[in-house]
Amino acid sequence: MGANMVQRLLIKGQEVVAWDPNADAVKLVESKGATGAKDIPSMIQALPEKKIVWLMVPSGKPVDDNLELLSTLVGKGAVIIDGGNSNWKDTQRRAAWLKEKGIEYVDSGTSGGVWGLQNGYCLMYGGSKEVCNSLTPIFDALTEPGGHLYCGAIGSGHFTKMIHNGIEYGMMQAYAEGFEILEKSGFGTELNKVADLWMHGSVVRSWLLELIGNALNEDPRLDKLKPYVADSGEARWTVDAAVELSVPAHVITASLFTRFASRQDDSFAMKLVAAMRNQFGGHEVKQK
Numbered sequence: 001m002g003a004n005m006v007q008r009l010l011i012k013g014q015e016v017v018a019w020d021p022n023a024d025a026v027k028l029v030e031s032k033g034a035t036g037a038k039d040i041p042s043m044i045q046a047l048p049e050k051k052i053v054w055l056m057v058p059s060g061k062p063v064d065d066n067l068e069l070l071s072t073l074v075g076k077g078a079v080i081i082d083g084g085n086s087n088w089k090d091t092q093r094r095a096a097w098l099k100e101k102g103i104e105y106v107d108s109g110t111s112g113g114v115w116g117l118q119n120g121y122c123l124m125y126g127g128s129k130e131v132c133n134s135l136t137p138i139f140d141a142l143t144e145p146g147g148h149l150y151c152g153a154i155g156s157g158h159f160t161k162m163i164h165n166g167i168e169y170g171m172m173q174a175y176a177e178g179f180e181i182l183e184k185s186g187f188g189t190e191l192n193k194v195a196d197l198w199m200h201g202s203v204v205r206s207w208l209l210e211l212i213g214n215a216l217n218e219d220p221r222l223d224k225l226k227p228y229v230a231d232s233g234e235a236r237w238t239v240d241a242a243v244e245l246s247v248p249a250h251v252i253t254a255s256l257f258t259r260f261a262s263r264q265d266d267s268f269a270m271k272l273v274a275a276m277r278n279q280f281g282g283h284e285v286k287q288k
Contacts, residue, residue, distance in 0.1 A: 001056060002054075005054070088155040095154040124156075166234060169238075
């Protein structure tokens with residue numbers, strides 16, 4: 001995703017110095033016009049006096065490790081943008097620590113995935129409004145018109161992206177359940193054509209539905225896939241926030257737990273549910 005963002009910035013006329021642990025990734029963006037760096041210190045050295053660093057790494061320790069090093073290199077007045085899916089509370093902690101060193105921190109929730117290079121990204125960011133305003137040319141380059149928003153104080157960008165991803169979980173689960181009912185109906189309806197149909201005038205049309213159509217065109221019965229669904233943390237944080245704020249988030253919570261269930265080939269809980277139904281109602285159970 002970071003490499004695609006670099007390419008988008010270059011296409012829009014921005015100058016970029018790039019580093020990645022994977023040397024091939026650096027060579028790729030160099031071939032597109034970026035200045036490649038052999039390591040983080042040389043990357044920082046190649047930047048102008050007013051240093052702006054955009055960090056795209058997994059949440060948690062990788063962010064802290066990079067900030068620890070960057071804080072010794074960039075100098076006072078520099079701006080570091082975390083464009084990953086960090087927990088908003090971690091973001092607030094990091095911002096306070098960097099502020100003591102005279103470094104500005106901006107959190108930018110970034111949506112768009114592998115399609116962002118072509119379609120533009122959706123950015124939701126927080127931090128000092130003055131600093132964020134100074135970054136507008138970068139945000140404009142990465143997005144289409146209307147594709148970025150200042151959300152408020154530091155942490156608000158990652159918080160907004162967290163809610164975005166929680167909603168995404170619920171939408172995906174609703175689509176998945178609906179298409180499974182269609183698939184089991186016995187009518188033989190061509191599901192890829194249903195997905196395409198609903199993109200024309202339907203109230204449920206969306207980019208996710210378009211992606212469903214793409215997947216079903218490639219593999220109509222999804223025979224190549226296993227029913228295992230990972231989660232990258234944002235919906236867990238959304239549910240935590242819902243509990244803290246006493247918001248009944250039934251759909252998002254259920255969609256997250258359904259992902260957990262998809263990873264259980266031999267669920268003791270489901271065995272126990274079957275056993276209880278058999279005990280109180282004599283309902284059939286399947287034996288191994």
